[in-house]
Structure formats: structure tokens, C-alpha cells
Amino acid sequence: MHCIVLVKQVPDVSNVPEDAWDTEKGTLRRGMLESVLNPLDLHALTFASTVTAADPDARTVYLTMGPPQARDVLVDCLARAPGEAVLLTDRAFAGADTIATAYSLACAIRRVEREFLAGSREYLVVAGMQSVDGDTAQVPPQIAEELGIEQVAYVSSPGFGADLELRRIGPSGTETVRPRRLPLLVTLTACTRPLYRSFHLARRARTAPIHEWSAASVGAEPERTGLRGSRTQVYRLFSPAEDQARRCVMAHDAEELLSLLETAYRAGPRAAPDADADGSYDLAGRTPTYRGELWVYAERDAGGVHGASLALVGKARRLADQLGVGVGAVIADAEPGGVPQDLIARGADRVYVLQHPLLADPIASSHARSIAGAVRAFRPQALLFGATPWGRELAPRVAYAADCGLTADCTRLQVGDYVKGAVSLVGILQQTRPALGGNVMATIMTRASPTQMATVRPGVFTIPSADPARIGEVVRVPVSPAADEVGIEIVAVEPTAVAPSIRDAEIVVSGGRGLRSREEFQALLEPLAHALGARLGARADLGASRMAVEDGCAGRERQVGQTGQTITPRLYVAVGISGAVQHVSGMQHADLVVAINRDPRARIFRYADIGMVGDLARIVPALTAATEAHAHAGR
Numbered sequence: 050m051h052c053i054v055l056v057k058q059v060p061d062v063s064n065v066p067e068d069a070w071d072t073e074k075g076t077l078r079r080g081m082l083e084s085v086l087n088p089l090d091l092h093a094l095t096f097a098s099t100v101t102a103a104d105p106d107a108r109t110v111y112l113t114m115g116p117p118q119a120r121d122v123l124v125d126c127l128a129r130a131p132g133e134a135v136l137l138t139d140r141a142f143a144g145a146d147t148i149a150t151a152y153s154l155a156c157a158i159r160r161v162e163r164e165f166l167a168g169s170r171e172y173l174v175v176a177g178m179q180s181v182d183g184d185t186a187q188v189p190p191q192i193a194e195e196l197g198i199e200q201v202a203y204v205s206s207p208g209f210g211a212d213l214e215l216r217r218i219g220p221s222g223t224e225t226v227r228p229r230r231l232p233l234l235v236t237l238t239a240c241t242r243p244l245y246r247s248f249h250l251a252r253r254a255r256t257a258p259i260h261e262w263s264a265a266s267v268g269a270e271p272e273r274t275g276l277r278g279s280r281t282q283v284y285r286l287f288s289p290a291e292d293q294a295r296r297c298v299m300a301h302d303a304e305e306l307l308s309l310l311e312t313a314y315r316a317g318p319r320a321a322p323d324a325d326a327d328g329s330y331d332l333a334g335r336t337p338t339y340r341g342e343l344w345v346y347a348e349r350d351a352g353g354v355h356g357a358s359l360a361l362v363g364k365a366r367r368l369a370d371q372l373g374v375g376v377g378a379v380i381a382d383a384e385p386g387g388v389p390q391d392l393i394a395r396g397a398d399r400v401y402v403l404q405h406p407l408l409a410d411p412i413a414s415s416h417a418r419s420i421a422g423a424v425r426a427f428r429p430q431a432l433l434f435g436a437t438p439w440g441r442e443l444a445p446r447v448a449y450a451a452d453c454g455l456t457a458d459c460t461r462l463q464v465g466d467y468v469k470g471a472v473s474l475v476g477i478l479q480q481t482r483p484a485l486g487g488n489v490m491a492t493i494m495t496r497a498s499p500t501q502m503a504t505v506r507p508g509v510f511t512i513p514s515a516d517p518a519r520i521g522e523v524v525r526v527p528v529s530p531a532a533d534e535v536g537i538e539i540v541a542v543e544p545t546a547v548a549p550s551i552r553d554a555e556i557v558v559s560g561g562r563g564l565r566s567r568e569e570f571q572a573l574l575e576p577l578a579h580a581l582g583a584r585l586g587a588r589a590d591l592g593a594s595r596m597a598v599e600d601g602c603a604g605r606e607r608q609v610g611q612t613g614q615t616i617t618p619r620l621y622v623a624v625g626i627s628g629a630v631q632h633v634s635g636m637q638h639a640d641l642v643v644a645i646n647r648d649p650r651a652r653i654f655r656y657a658d659i660g661m662v663g664d665l666a667r668i669v670p671a672l673t674a675a676t677e678a679h680a681h682a683g684r
């Protein structure tokens with residue numbers, strides 16, 4: 050089986066020098082950052098080389114789109130695993146958003162199929178889940194939509210039995226997925242071992258031919274590429290400090306850490322952060338640019354509707370009231386049950402029900418086609434999705450199929466205007482999100498798009514309480530996804546386990562990959578949890594990051610985060626946890642957050658109230674001893 054590996058040159062956001070930050074303009078001087086191969090693409094390389102190693106006739110083609118200097122990443126790929134390399138480069142691509150990028154890359158993939166693979170359809174398109182600069186995870190699913198193929202997202206490993214099988218993080222657990230037909234697009238998480246450069250390959254790579262293709266040579270239509278083909282535009286960049294809910298105070302030793310922690314804990318719960326700030330907006334008789342309802346996609350989960358979707362219904366209600374329009378919620382499922390009534394009780398005026406047996410399985414292509422059909426038929430002014438793993442897989446395909454702009458992973462939504470020169474947009478959705486690995490915040494608007502679309506990070510808005518007396522309308526929308534269009538089959542699901550005990554704990558001490566073994570995890574964290582519980586008179590328990598769970602340090606039922614548990618303890622202590630967005634979404638509403646990490650730049654400190662930089666093997670026992678000593682002294 051052949052592989053076309055998509056790679057991207059990105060700025061090295063893991064190491065941003067102090068002076069790369071233009072404090073006046075609030076922007077990063079990108080030219081000061083080193084350019085590297087997107088880290089997740091290294092996992093795509095490993096995956097592709099495992100797949101092609103099983104077939105002596107298989108070919109590997111590395112494909113990137115970018116300026117002429119992006120050829121460096123192709124040389125880097127060839128230095129790690131043999132293959133052919135294509136650079137898609139043209140000034141016509143400049144300013145492309147994800148929709149225009151996906152379209153251009155899909156055109157190039159068609160040419161690779163014709164010219165390198167002699168028209169064979171026996172191939173995988175392989176990519177990292179997302180790039181660290183844009184961080185949208187939108188381009189791969191939008192390529193799949195353009196090519197009319199299936200995507201398997203969040204893949205951790207390939208398996209070979211009689212057929213290829215893929216293990217991936219699914220909406221309700223770890224899934225084993227089997228392709229029914231090829232080509233197939235596969236996006237990788239950071240779970241494989243990256244391939245290293247070999248001396249022998251690196252020498253050959255320096256002189257290997259790199260094919261340069263222009264927009265015209267891949268048949269890309271000019272109005273669908275670059276800025277002309279884009280539907281979203283960044284209009285404000287600012288420092289994340291402006292948006293940060295917490296200011297981390299650093300302790301210098303374990304005694305000081307305990308003292309800060311205890312003082313803050315005993316001061317009682319702090320006021321809830323103003324995450325729901327809607328701003329005020331008055332149309333003042335002007336004609337808004339967009340018309341129609343504000344829609345929310347209602348993602349199903351075991352309990353009915355995912356909390357992220359319910360919170361969005363509440364947010365949409367408040368924004369819709371500012372604009373004087375209705376709120377719609379859309380469900381795509383085999384059996385909606387009592388969900389429409391719940392959505393109405395939370396604030397929806399109308400619930401659009403797309404019902405079909407084929408919509409029982411979480412297969413993005415059939416859901417996307419059905420939802421995009423409803424968007425085209427009813428033309429809401431906006432459609433919001435929770436930025437859950439499923440929402441981030443589905444929304445890009447819906448947006449592409451409905452020809453709409455999409456902003457990923459927003460942390461703030463407001464209604465506002467945009468007036469510059471001849472451009473005047475009234476009552477639009479201002480969509481704010483972190484970019485460049487969280488180094489900058491960007492406010493984005495949708496333009497030249499019939500509907501504004503965004504995914505919104507779970508946990509940033511509060512879930513509205515239900516009012517069973519609210520009245521709304523249920524609209525049945527006919528859909529007809531075809532069984533033979535479904536290109537993958539989910540053959541097994543290992544459901545995510547739940548430990549109610551950590552949900553109820555007032556103190557959670559959580560460990561990450563910084564703890565090197567199950568023994569170390571238990572030997573260091575259990576005594577600390579016990580000592581803090583005794584000292585503060587509260588019930589304490591242990592949590593873990595996904596990586597600690599993957600490494601066998603803790604059971605899956607203790608995982609905190611987007612695919613684990615969302616918890617709101619009085620005190621959360623993060624030990625050796627980096628603060629990845631998927632982890633943070635499970636603990637960001639803890640009342641008091643303490644972080645211990647040896648890396649002073651670790652993202653977890655942005656979400657912590659109190660921190661200490663240093664080796665956990667030294668700090669944790671010292672903190673435990675200090676807590677125990679104080680506990681005894683306090684009796």
C-alpha cells in the first residue's frame with residue numbers, strides 16, 4: 050500500500066526567544082523563530098514507513114505546500130525515510146486559510162495519484178493531527194472531504210492482521226477501525242516513536258530531486274486558492290496575558306509552596322472566572338451582515354447531550370438575544386430520544402432532527418453530508434460545535450461541504466462589527482482563539498461565507514440550567530446517507546472508564562509523564578495526597594494525564610482531560626504535567642491550581658495559581674514532609 054505523507058514547515062514555537070515578542074504590537078516576530086518540521090508529522094513519517102515496509106512495491110511520496118524554503122522539510126523527511134518529494138509552491142497560494150489550503154493540496158494529491166502511483170487507488174494519505182502554528186486540525190479532514198474519502202483521526206498505531214486496522218482515540222473510547230475501501234486519510238497523534246535521521250539517507254537527501262509544482266500545474270482554480278479562496282481572516286492579534294484567567298505566583302522552596310497553597314485554600318473558593326463574558330452589543334437599527342438563526346450542533350454522549358454542546362446552547366441564546374434572532378440546535382442520530390426537549394429546555398427555539406440508522410456510528414463523512422445539507426437548506430447565520438475530538442473531526446468536513454469558513458478551538462465569542470476601508474461588517478461573530486502554540490491570541494472573522502462556523506473549547510462556557518416549561522419546535526429534516534458511501538468500519542470500542550471517586554474529591558493530586566514509573570507515581574503522589582487531605586481536612590484522590598495512563602502509571606478511570614474526566618476540585622496539584630490543551634480542558638475550572646514542573650516554560654503554569662520549577666523527585670517528598678510536619682504541629 051502506497052503512502053502520501055503531508056508535511057509542513059512550522060516556526061519552532063517550543064522555543065520562543067524573549068525578543069521575538071513585539072510587546073507594542075502584541076505580535077510575534079515570526080522571522081526570529083527557527084523553522085522546523087511540524088512535530089506531529091514525524092509520527093506520520095513513522096506510521097507511513099511501517100505501512101510501506103509491509104509491501105516491497107509500495108511508494109512513499111512526501112508532499113508539502115509552502116514558500117520555496119519549505120523544501121528544507123522535504124530534505125529532512127528524505128533524511129529519515131526514503132521516498133519522493135513534491136513541493137507545491139506558488140505566490141497564488143499566499144494567504145490561504147484551511148479551506149483554500151485543503152483544496153490546493155487535494156489537487157496535488159490527484160496529480161501524485163496520476164503520475165507517481167500510475168492511477169492506483171491503493172494508498173493512504175498520512176498526516177500529523179495538526180500543526181503547531183495553526184493548530185486547527187482542519188486541513189486533513191477538509192482534504193478528505195474534497196477527495197470524497199474517509200478520514201480516520203487521532204490514530205495511535207497501525208495493526209496488520211488479514212487487513213490493515215487502525216487504533217484511534219474515538220469519542221467514547223479507544224476504537225479499532227478497518228477501512229472498507231481506499232484511499233483513506235489517516236491523521237496521527239503523538240503516540241508512535243519518531244524516526245531519526247540516518248547519516249546515509251541524509252547524504253543522499255541533499256542532492257535528491259524535489260519536484261516543484263505550481264497552482265496551474267495541479268489544475269487548481271485561481272478563485273479557490275490563496276486569499277481569494279479563503280473564508281476566514283485574522284483581524285486582531287494580542288498577548289495571551291490579556292486573556293489569562295490566572296496569574297501564577299512562583300514558590301522557591303517546598304515550605305513557601307505549602308504556605309502559599311494553604312493560605313489560598315483556607316481563603317475559601319474564589320469567584321467563578323468570567324468565562325461567559327458576552328460583551329454588550331446593540332444593532333441600533335443597522336442591517337446585520339448575516340441573517341438567520343444561531344445554530345449549535347448537539348453532540349451526543351452516553352448521558353444524552355455532551356456538556357460542551359449544552360454550554361454552547363446557553364452561549365448562543367445570549368448572543369442571539371443581542372442580535373434579535375432565534376437559536377437552533379441540530380442533532381444527527383439514529384434515535385434522538387428525549388434530546389430535543391432537553392435542548393429546548395436549555396434555550397433552543399427550534400431543534401432540527403436529522404434521523405437515520407446510518408447516523409448511529411461516529412463516521413464523520415455521513416454526518417457531515419447530512420448536516421451540510423441542513424445548513425444549505427436553512428442557512429443559519431452561524432453554526433457552533435464543541436471542540437471535542439469528534440467536533441474537531443466533524444466540523445471541518447461540514448464547513449467544507451457547505452462552503453463555509455471555520456475557526457477552530459475558540460475560547461471567546463462575541464458579537465461585534467468590523468469596519469475598515471470599504472469593508473463594513475455588522476453584527477458578526479468575533480471568534481477568539483489561541484494560536485502559535487498558545488503564544489498569541491487571534492480574533493478571527495468569517496467573510497465571504499454564507500454561515501459563520503466555529504468550534505469552541507469545552508469548559509469555557511457554563512452549562513445553562515434546564516427550564517422544562519420552555520416551549521420550542523422540533524423540525525424533522527429528511528436525510529439519506531448511503532451505506533455504500535461509508536468507507537470505514539468500527540470493529541471494536543474499548544469504552545473510556547469513569548472513576549466517580551475523583552469527581553467527588555475536594556483535592557486531586559495528578560501525575561504526568563514526568564513520573565517515570567507506576568512505582569514512582571504511587572510512592573510520590575499517594576503520600577502527598579494523603580498529607581494534603583489530612584492537613585486541609587478534605588477528601589483527596591489521585592488523577593493522571595493521558596500520557597501517564599498510556600505509560601501504565603495509573604488506570605484509565607483516573608485520566609483527567611478531554612477524553613477522560615472533567616473535574617472541578619477545590620485544589621488540583623499537577624505534578625510533571627505539561628499542560629496540553631486536552632488535559633487543561635478537564636481541570637481548568639478547579640478552584641486552586643498548583644503546578645510542579647522542571648520546565649519554567651511549561652504551559653501548565655499559565656493555568657496555575659501557584660507554581661514551583663524544579664525536579665519533582667526532590668520537590669514532592671519535601672512538600673509531603675512539610676505538609677505532614679505542619680499537620681502534626683497543627684494538632
Ligand SMILES: Cc1cc2nc3c(=O)[nH]c(=O)nc-3n(C[C@H](O)[C@H](O)[C@H](O)COP(=O)(O)OP(=O)(O)OC[C@H]3O[C@@H](n4cnc5c(N)ncnc54)[C@H](O)[C@@H]3O)c2cc1C
Pocket residue numbers: 178203218238239438560561562563564593594595596597608609610611612613614624625626627628629630631632635645646647648651663664665666
Ligand atoms: C484526541 C486527543 C485527546 C486527548 N485527551 C487527553 C486527555 O483527556 N487528557 C490528557 O491528559 N491528555 C490528552 N491527550 C494528550 C495530550 O495531548 C498530551 O499529550 C498529554 O496531556 C501530555 O501528558 P503529560 O503532560 O503527562 O506529558 P508530557 O507532555 O510529556 O509532559 C511531561 C511534563 O513533565 C515535566 N517533567 C519531566 N520530568 C520532570 C521532573 N523530573 N520534574 C518535574 N517535571 C518534569 C516536563 O517538563 C513536561 O512538562 C489527548 C490527545 C489527543 C490527540
